[in-house]
Amino acid sequence: MNAESSKQEQPPPFVEKLKTGIPGFDLIAEGGLPHSTCTLVAGTAGSAKTVFANQFLAKGIVEAQEAGVFVTFEESPAAIRKHMQGFGWTIENWEADNLWKFVDVSPVLGEKPVVTGEYDMAPVLARIQYAIETTQAKRVAIDSLGAIFTQLGDTALIRGDLFQLIGALRQLQVTAVLTAERTEEYGDIARYGVEEFVLDNVVILRNILEGEKRRRTIEILKFRGTSHQKGEYPFTVLPRQGIEVIPLSAIQLQQQSSDIRIQSGINELDHMCGGGFFRDSIILTSGATGTGKTLMVTQFMGGGIEAGERCLLFAFEESQDQLFRNASGWGIDFETESANGHLRVVCRYPETSGLEDHLIRMKEIIEDYQPNRVAVDSLSALERVSSEKGFREFVIGLTSFIKHRKMAGLFTATTPTLLGGASVTESHISTITDSIILLRYVEMYGEMLRGITVLKMRGSKHDKEIREFTIDGTGMHIGMPFRNVTGILSGNFTYASSDELNRLNNLFNEQSEMRE
Amino acid sequence: MSKLHLKLYISGYSLLSRRAVTNLKQICRVEFEENCDIEIIDVIKSPQLAELANITVTPTLVKESPPPIKRLVGDLSQSERVISELEPDPECPY
Incomplete structure (x- = not known):
């Protein structure tokens, strides 16, 4: 019996990766995001989380013809369509082609529903599933987890539903990016402890103030069951292009050299x-x-x-x-x-x-x-x-x-x-x-x-x-x-007379003669 | 008094959904003398309707008419609140 079970032991399953298409990111991620998992993208305000989430979907459409579902708890779809135009992402056209679908859970201005008792967020889950089914989406972005709690309240029921949502995304075989807010650049992973929901992969975006200058970095904190490059990598957000990661240490020292x-x-x-x-x-x-x-x-x-x-x-x-x-x-x-x-x-x-x-x-x-x-x-x-x-x-x-x-x-x-x-x-x-x-x-x-x-x-x-x-x-x-100046490189010149120079030259000659 | 048109969005047979249905029926019978037209929508069976009405949480009760349109979320267990929201607004010109 024991022998049989040991025979069935297999090497750890190979984690397939999904090429995100975000320039440089796939290099530090060693191929991309782990397929059919959820990735938490955490960052402080202004760290380009929403851009990352949008670019993940946009690149899927442009480079792989993969449809995407964008679930927004913060900005309205109209605002997102407008803001992302600057990166050249024509969300409106993609929506018409059924390649992009919004699930709009953003707060409606001026409308404040009356609370009459306990509630759950089952409709969000149902709507996401519906959107994935109708578009055959392979990629999902949720922006942001923290906003779920600010909008729907941080109750046991909402937390339970969030667990269900993450579980459902896994079962649907989609690769998902979920953003979350952080309050400081080096501290807890995210507010509301949302990392307890998304255990698989964590990516951190930073926007650090260094000597009065802003510097953006991206760090893959963990990828479950697969490898990635470690540490912070600089990135930038370019107009008409979006995020571009500069994968420095991932550059291999293998350039050839020539005698020419x-x-x-x-x-x-x-x-x-x-x-x-x-x-x-x-x-x-x-x-x-x-x-x-x-x-x-x-x-x-x-x-x-x-x-x-x-x-x-x-x-x-x-x-x-x-x-x-x-x-x-x-x-x-x-x-x-x-x-x-x-x-x-x-x-x-x-x-x-x-x-x-x-x-x-x-x-x-x-x-x-x-x-x-x-x-x-x-x-x-x-x-x-x-x-x-x-x-x-x-x-x-x-x-x-x-x-x-x-x-x-x-x-x-x-x-x-x-x-x-x-x-x-x-x-x-x-x-x-x-x-x-x-x-x-x-x-x-x-x-x-x-x-x-x-x-x-x-x-x-x-x-x-x-x-x-x-x-x-x-x-x-x-x-x-x-010939007669020393200390040029240090800037402390001393001038040697020619006699001294000759003496020094002879000194070395004598030594080399002695060695011979 | 004009008839109340209500839509109640629920999710399957969850405890909250059942509680909301019971509470709503009770309020209609006791407070509005059955003068209510209630449509119950299960978001799990018809997610497209939830999408159309932009429903984020269940249970959600939408008072469609008479105006103004109102949204109530929760299991309707705070009946006094529900009643005060559903009662016709004397200020309303319609």
């Missing part, structure tokens, strides 16, 4: 890098204001154009006119090239939108233009408009996106001090970038000179010296290494 070198646009710099940058690498150039970062970007773009590549420049500090004027001052004609389509310059103030929105717009532009080279001038300008964490996520998201498409990226970062120093930007992203080039001021006998060094270059030999460079009407010219 590309020209930086500055011959001497190519030599310093051992023959040029790698085609699909990310290069970070850091330097104080006026050290020549924008020039390097300009020449990088110029080098690309010369090699017949498509170049894309995101400028966050200067206007297009300014950039074009400066470029022509260095002998590179941006105006003609951008008219020819070899170059595209996108100028935007960092403050125009949140970093998540910037990232999504930039991705769209890259996807649309399909460049070979991408430059961002400067990352530090973007850092202004974001929290530390949000900025790091932005850089990871952008770099992995660029690398996946086998493009070369050149980012600039501004150091806060004129001499020496490292910017916060660098410390955040230095591990993500493949190469780091430092541009520094060097004070020498009452003169400000400029120095350049290749600090890091993954997968290649490179020049380790700090070289002097000058800027003239044809661009950047790299010269000899600084």
Whole structure:
């Protein structure tokens, strides 16, 4: 008997997932929402719960031809139809095609029914079932659970019916999203303890105030019986599109790398890098204001154009006119090239939108233009408009996106001090970038000179010296290494006499001779 | 006195539904001398009618005429309240 029962033991049933169609969400949900279960979507006021619920249905209709039922306890259907138009969801047309059906349980203005005794919410259940049957709906959204209690009262009967409702949804083989209010970003899952009804899956939407800026994140708290990505992921709500989740840590580190070198646009710099940058690498150039970062970007773009590549420049500090004027001052004609389509310059103030929105717009532009080279001038300008964490996520998201498409990226970062120093930007992203080039001021006998060094270059030999460079009407010219100055990178210069230099050189020679 | 047209929405044979039906019949007999036209609608059998009338809870009693239209929710056990709501409104011009 025992043997028989153990023979019948089967591996845990495979949980089928329903692709929601919400961009990025299916990645962190590892496929989508568990099929035929209820998911609680909890969030504070303004955390985009209703948008999530609507988008879940809208995407079902648009992408999978699956009908949906929207049960509203809060807003009237008329208000929802109107508000969701901005996302391009034509609910009215879908209703006409029997793909979308409202079950309107929203409070009627001016009507206050007289209570004459106990009551239950059996009609809601019956109406939902009826709507599912008549539309053959596969998706159901209920907005929101908390409003059931504020509208119908928090009684034992209502709670009992809610249990029945959830049970019925499971039996009807529909995948449901139920929203619920939270009072604080980090605390109880939801008001009225509604999580006790929806046990299967919990998704939390947050709208956190960080350093005077709002940051939206989404977290899958649990999926019963199946896996998902853990932790908070940033998301944004875009006009005409709706929610887009930015699945950062879900990005896999599997981009291929190539040995193909590309020209930086500055011959001497190519030599310093051992023959040029790698085609699909990310290069970070850091330097104080006026050290020549924008020039390097300009020449990088110029080098690309010369090699017949498509170049894309995101400028966050200067206007297009300014950039074009400066470029022509260095002998590179941006105006003609951008008219020819070899170059595209996108100028935007960092403050125009949140970093998540910037990232999504930039991705769209890259996807649309399909460049070979991408430059961002400067990352530090973007850092202004974001929290530390949000900025790091932005850089990871952008770099992995660029690398996946086998493009070369050149980012600039501004150091806060004129001499020496490292910017916060660098410390955040230095591990993500493949190469780091430092541009520094060097004070020498009452003169400000400029120095350049290749600090890091993954997968290649490179020049380790700090070289002097000058800027003239044809661009950047790299010269000899600084031999008699030390402490350039720290900003605390000491000048060594040539005797001392010779002594140091000999010291190392002696040591290596001794070893031999 | 004009005849009362009432619609009572119930859900199956639940305790509340049965109680509401009993209470309503009692009130009609005692207070309105059977001068009532009662239609009982089971939302489980006819959810489309519940949808049309936008019924959220059961039992719900709707006084259709004489005007004004009134909605009463609950099992009608607070009979005094029910009676005062159903009695013709002297202010009503109709």
